[in-house]
Amino acid sequence: MASLTHRPRRLRRHPASRDMMRETFLSPAHLIYPMFVVEDEARRIPVASMPGVDQVSIDEAVKDAKRAYELGLGGVILFGIPDHKDPAGHDAYDPNGVVQRAIRAIKAEVPELYLIADLCLCEFTDHGHCGIVHPVDTVDNDATLKLLGRIAVTYAQAGIDMVAPSGMMDGMVEAIRHALDSAEHESIPIMAYSVKYASAFYGPFRDAADNAPSFGDRRAYQMDPANRQEALRELELDLEQGADVVMVKPGLPYLDIIRDVRERTHLPVAAYNVSGEYAMIKAAVHNGWLEEERTVLEMLTSFRRAGANMILTYHALDAAQWLRAAGNG
Template sequence: MHPFEFNRHRRLRRSAGIRAMVREHHVSVDDMLYPIFVVEGENVKHEIPSMPGVYHFSLDMLKKEMDEVVELGLKSVILFGIPGHKDEHSSQAYAHNGIVQRAIRQIKEQYPHIVVVTDVCLCQYNPAGHCGIVDEHECVLNDPSLELIARTALSHAFAGADIVAPSDMMDGRIAAIRHILDENDFHDIPIMSYAVKYASAYYGPFREAAHSAPAFGDRKTYQMDPANGREALREAASDFAEGADMLMVKPGLAYLDIIRQLRDRYDVPIVAYNVSAEYAMVKAAAQNGWVDERSIVMETMVSFKRAGADIIMTYFAKDVARYLKEGY
């Protein structure tokens, strides 16, 4: 016997059964929001080089992907569209027969129980690659952009989207979207706001996937400085006051502290976006045999839940669903 007293914390780690019994946080397929990239054309299923296992799908190839989503038990997807042509007014973002609008209708017709979320932004749809209207001085204009962003959200609602998710970071866009949705009797369509979106280096592979890299400059005048935490709380407070039903933090893994702070302050669902470079780095390391992909992915998902996220938007969603089916 030791001549001193101490706590035996290991008692609750002694067996797999005990560890499962006292586990504080659990990952479920219900937590997963799976991103899908839809493109114009036919017979298109092209793997994105910097994101192994993630593809561009034309609508005729989308059904097979959705069949797999349903079979794995995933309940929700978020759509990103890559149009056939771009113009300075981003007209394909809000066109009745735009690529996202057609994808919404197809999915809701074939899989009515699937929750369809749509990314609402202009960057994929204009040659400048910016999230708002650009003037002759290459400045991104806030207020004139609000009308087009709101029109885009409305077009998605008319097409049958269950949730709209504005990602542009223009000031006032939640109020503009809530106003136009309510004015058109879409009172019940929730807004999942990209409330806290940093000007992050973690978006590189996504810009390849969405064909949305800026043609000039950067997005630092509207996306947030990674050094700022208090600013995140101000952004979230504005979106919440304007009518956001869910608050997202992007990127997720590098900003778990922000997720935690939002969880402590807001009694609405918090979304973590496990972004493209967070995905690509794990995939690359696993392909080189440097890490155990399954263990790293699931540990990452648990970290989002522990930080306070209710929903995890991740390119790993199908992998997570498989791991859970296998009894991870």
């Protein structure tokens, strides 16, 4: 047999050469851990469809925040679950609401941790939709924008580092930016859920956040999974309105969209490794079909390879431990 001139395997033979040639790097600093915060004290309520994920009271959230900081995570993102819900989601913009109190408690104990708050009404409304419903069964986009601005200001007053509007309301970034700037919070950045699809992969999240719609669905304001050009249109609108970070959600079925977004902007890009993606891996690991550490790290690396600067993932705490054990923390 004639000798081969090109042998790519030469550079794969030794661990040192594989490390030197690695093109994409993953570290705990790239990971953001979502937390679901509830009322009362000393509460950890397991989410059945998301093994390893709990709803936590504020005191327990502080403990998890300390752990996230010690592991070197890029930050955490808070989702609030109030005891009281109503059509207008009043607890969302109450200065003493569950998220606002969680922000103050975490900042008092772990001031260096980067703290993000999801900004939406769906966890706070009794109908489970992402805005004010008016007229019947219709989300009023413009009435909702005013409330999103109020929520953002209360989060900023509590000490948040970044707000993350997720409701896919038209004009939400501009409205929130105006509200923050008018309240002299110009330094608070906005991470917009710019490209958020109406996905089947959100099912377990609705258990965790207690925000399943009581009627209809969210396809009137979240994107059709079949659309690609629309994603770029949504991206451009949020860029024009002053987003500081843009997000693609979900992550794994939309790696092509993450790459499209990365190629269209120099802003940081986030990917949300959503609940359904998490639950599938957990189920496969439980059944002995997949090796958890290798599978999770390969998946998270794929988000980075596609162009994500940061990854919101329920695997964050475990992944950070694995990365540090491997010398990548």
